[in-house]
Amino acid sequence: MSELYTKTLSQVAAMLGSGEVTAVEAVRACLDRIEATEPEVKALLTVTGEQALKQAEAMDAAGPDAAKPLWGVPVVLKDLLATKDVKTTCASKILENFVPFYDATAVTRLKEAGAIIIGKANMDEFAMGSSTENSAFFQTRNPWDTERVPGGSSGGSGATVAAGQCFGALGTDTGGSIRTPASFCGIVGLKPTYGRVSRFGLIAYGSSLDQIGPMTRSVEDAARMLQVIAGYDPKDSTSVDVEVPDYLAALGRENLEGVTIGLPREYWGEGLDAEVEASLKASVDKMEALGARTVEVSLSLTDYAIATYYIIAMAEASSNLSRFDGVRFGHRDKDADELIDMYTRSRTQGFGDEVQRRIILGTYVLSSGYYDAYYNKAAKVRRLLREDFDKAFTLCDFIAGPVLPTTAFKVGDKVDPLQMYLIDIFTISANLAGLPGMSLPVGLGADSGMPVGLQLMGPAFCEADMLSVAECLERNLGPMPMPAL
Ligand code: GLN
Secondary structure: OOOHHHOOHHHHHHHHHHOOOOHHHHHHHHHHHHHHHHHHHOOEEEEOHHHHHHHHHHHHHHOOOOOOOOOOOEEEEEOOEOEOOEOOOOOOHHHOOOOOOOOOHHHHHHHHOOOEEEEEEOOOHHHOOOOOOOOOOOOOOEOOEOOEOOOOOOHHHHHHHHOOOOOEEEEEEOOOOOHHHHHHHOOEEEEOOOOOEOOOOEOOOOOOOOEEEEEEOOHHHHHHHHHHHEOOOOOOOOOOOOOOOOOOOOOOOOOOOOOEEEEEHHHOOOOOOHHHHHHHHHHHHHHHHOOOEEEEEOOOOHHHHHHHHHHHHHHHHHHHHHHEOOOOEOOOOOOOOOHHHHHHHHHHHHOOHHHHHHHHHHHHHHOOOOOHHHHHHHHHHHHHHHHHHHHHOOOOOEEEEEOOOOOOOEOOOOOOHHHHHHOOOOOHHHHHHOOOEEEEEEEEOOOOOOEEEEEEEOOOOOHHHHHHHHHHHHHHHOOOOOOOO
């Protein structure tokens, strides 16, 4: 069973359900793979191997449970999802020793579905970044080429799935953090519609933008995980009480006849690397060959998306991170002898450079003299951006374009924070508009040999249809190989 790790989540779930493999065997296969690849990849901040094995033994003793769709399946969680009795650090020194006393709702739902948590994944500190180089602990490497970044901020989740250390992971996406590492690591990543998945127990970065979603090695796997975590939660007032469709039943369409794909002119022009463009064009040709119609559409405010996003995200971050003050939460400096000094020293020691930069900028755009000029203006542009999408969706069913302008870059290549912000150009609009988006691996770049992801975006709550289009394309493109690690 040494090759068990190469199976998809759906395949292993079926093998577990039929008794062909035991939960202990599934967990062992992952732990072996972690041992073999983790020294190079460094995807995980915590491995809960012992607990996972114990849980698997107990589950095997009781036998498979057909009512639990993920019975015995080992999964990994981004380390900003609260896990009861398991450290949850947000890859920050300020939460280095934080052990929550409750599970995030998405975690509860995975557990109830029978999944076994085997680790917590590395990330950019507080999800701020696009490469996972901002972790306070160590940098995660791309399993396809360990000199390159896995993308971020859910880079640990992306790398652990691509490396075969688990069968699926949860990431979060505030401005692209599921889709970016999925694209760089050659896996499927889905950011659901805002409100589709409960954010209860997700340590907030930008509350009006954050969504939890699956990162997996196939579209069917993503559908399976989304099925489990989606749905209304009274503990999150922004979770939406809309019926959860049967995502798996939606899959299997024969072709793409009757589907109109919009190609935004602003996404397919200048700035796109030639190898990315070539791979993406081939996948659009494939969609056309499968019967889809393509039309040019316009997301005319794309040029303003980065500025708008970074104002809103930093404003929300500065407010959300105020709770880490050494009193209510987080590291406390023991030497300070008065209150203000204690706050200052605790936060200075606990937060990394990028987090501090964003708190400062976020506080600035919310300050009384500048609120209208920055925050309010950004909120208005956000609204217009959403209208751009609404207009586009009168002409097409889905939008297709790049996830990123390039394939994964080398560790240390982007030292200027602004350079890093710019690569989010194609992902952040979906968050500003609250719409679902996904990255589907469509091939390897001709020059770099690194994975290329196609981004699909659609109207609110279109996940079932979007997954079915993606699965049809995936099936016709043939399976994405795993990296030779
Ligand atoms: N790169 C973006 C940022 O740094 C997005 C991060 C995310 O989606 N969490 O804010």
